[in-house]
Amino acid sequence: MVLHPSLKNCLWLSCVLRAPKAGFRSTASGALIIQSVSNDVYQNLAVEDWIHDHMDLEKRQVLFLWRNSPAVVIGRHQNPWQECNLRLLRQKNIKLARRRSGGGTVYHDLGNINLTFFTTRKKYERMENLKLVVKALKALRPQLDVHVTDRYDILLDRHYKISGTAAKLGGTSAYHHCTLLCNADRFVLSSVLKSPYKGLKSNATPSVPASVKNLFEEDPTLTSEMLLDAIAKEYATLHQIDHHITLINPADEMLLPGIKNKTKELQTWEWVYGKTPKFSVSTCLNMVYKGSVLDVKVNMDVKHGRIEVCHIDLPEQWLPPALYSKLVKSLTGSKFCPNETTTLATTLLGVCPQDDELHSRWNLLCENMIMLM
């Protein structure tokens, strides 16, 4: 494997990426292998978007290799509340990203590698890509029992999922990306992918849980670098190109004009949470107040990540009716987000009578509501 981080290479890469349709005639390549130098999930997803939108894949196909620091990535049409433990993510500072392809939720860390196969829509062929990965694995370690299922998963020992797949098709181009578990933190993986939120009803794409295993557990001599290299080699052989990987910096606006905006968009609340398909929350808060337990039924409809409708079934006069209706009115239209709810709740409290009893009831109710988010 040869890496060319020279200036000459940058200019060449720039030409390849920028002026595809001007009939750029290169010497050999029908394909290109690139690897991201960044571990930021948003930057890497932005590179995928950029290639999808701007590169002419008719003349050359692309294989993009990338790894992320700890992050949970949900599919385009999924519900993050349903898929993962958002509280835990916030505590552990694990990023949440929504990708543009379909499919289910995955946990990424540096022990997981991502492969994206870019082709034209006509040449979109997921099975072939996965077979290439399996071929690469077997070439590296012939004794590995790995095979592709018809659900586009790769299984180890016929049982453990080591790779999940998703795809995105646009106007003229398409991409198929998949993960490969080398040495990810399985403990964190299973704890963040377990949602604590109850009473959610939605038509969002659900994830299909599976038993997973790291390739490292099967063969401790394997590293992420070795796997990346093996796959690149196999791809290079198939496309009859040089086995060399070009490094790409997702923060380089000169090389990838418009990439900063794409990265920013992927990080907005409107994209990550706001794109959640409409869902409803129907649950019961068990509030412990002065020795007794209050069962408070809560019903909310959430659309575009914002509370459309909110019903809280409190015992009569538990809170002054005027204040209660102010709370419901405030929540309606605001984000289904603990931070925003806390701010609204505390502000409302500031402008109402200074009664300790009232304050403690209010705080209790608000804290319980926030637990739902």
Next chain:
Amino acid sequence: VCVHRVRSCSSIRFIKSKYVCVFDKSALKFSHQQRLFRTSAVSCGQIVQFKLSDIGEGITEVTVKEWYIKEGDSVSQFDSICEVQSDKASVTITSRYDGIIRKLHYSIDDIAFVGKPLVDIEIDASKGVASEEDVVETPPMSHDEHTHQEIKGHKTLATPAVRRLAMENNIKLSEVVGTGKDNRILKEDILNYLAKQTGAILPPSPKAEIIPPLPKSETVPAAPKDKARKIPLPVSRPIVFSGKDKTEPVTGFQKAMVKTMSAALKIPHFGYCDEIDLTQLVQLREELKPLAEIRGVKLSFMPFFIKAASLGLLQYPILNASLDENCQNVTYKASHNIGVAMDTEQGLIVPNVKNVQVCSVFDIASELNRLQSLGSAGQLGTSDLTGGTFTLSNIGTIGGTYAKPVILPPEVAIGALGKIQVLPRFNGKGEVFKAQIMNVSWSADHRIIDGATMARFSNLWKSYLENPASMLLDLK
């Protein structure tokens, strides 16, 4: 034959799409019709059924997940229409036509079938119908370079609206860098190109600089003056501004601010400002910073400001009070829960340090660290954000000297601290020295607090900070 049919049936809306929307096989045949369509003068719009194209891999059905348009919206070619999903693949369906959406054949979560109609689009026939392929080549025409923007082998993608804009501005599409999907040229690209061409305000364009030569009989010395007067003003290029007003509802943090500030408006504010010489405090903090760091705490100036305020409140408890809604009763709060205004990504939040009256400067510093890290992570709880009795806002970290802070109900006073500046001041001996000066701006509720009280509190606070050793006498 097909064309004739269309012409004669101009008043009937076409539902049968056989002649209008065909698949790849008859694309060749179609392109001839396309040209004819362009030049024909059919008056009304035709309804075209836009069918769901092949997804690949033998997939026959997909689920509709999101609509980007609704009935009645106008769309341009290449605009996104909807997002469908099939077996882990998410597909963006883009429009092949310019027109108005007349009917959506599916709702969200319905199953859509490949080859069946997805939406009905009413096409303005004078604009012409695009060929079946996604990449559009405008047919070469005999005259006028601007209408055929095809350079040898180079396809330029642009919607008719964009092409018109280019033509109106005498721009060759081949010279414009497209930043849209598939390198498509967008309206923004034309505008950027224009901006570059026109420069700042008055560009000397080659055409405009051609000054008609003066007849020789005219006075030659006057020529320079004439030339000066004749500086060409570029009138021909219209400065196109494509920005649009954006209206959004007030929600979330802004809503909270609206509520708080509307309530604050009811409070009659008065202000009192002063400058504090922090030279000694700056030195003290430098000495104490490493000690705090050893204990794992970052020490800023705020803990000192907060503690000094609390000491001041012990002498002037009315500033730590609350007036009830009817202005009948004043409640003197026992706890000094001093709020610290924080600027976060979402906006202004004010968590408070509880019971400062029994906290040491170090305790306050450590609590501030905790609140700051929770604040920046967006994880502050209700207890941290409620129960405040007095607030300090360190706007100086961003900048500014004097301010006019707004009291946060149900409190009755607030202080805004400006930035620390190094300024020349006179000492007791009349010598000029370098002083570290910070300005403070107080606002108080004039219904229960008078100017004298505020001034005396401020003087006391100032004296503690200007001479930190004096705090030792009154520390509890």
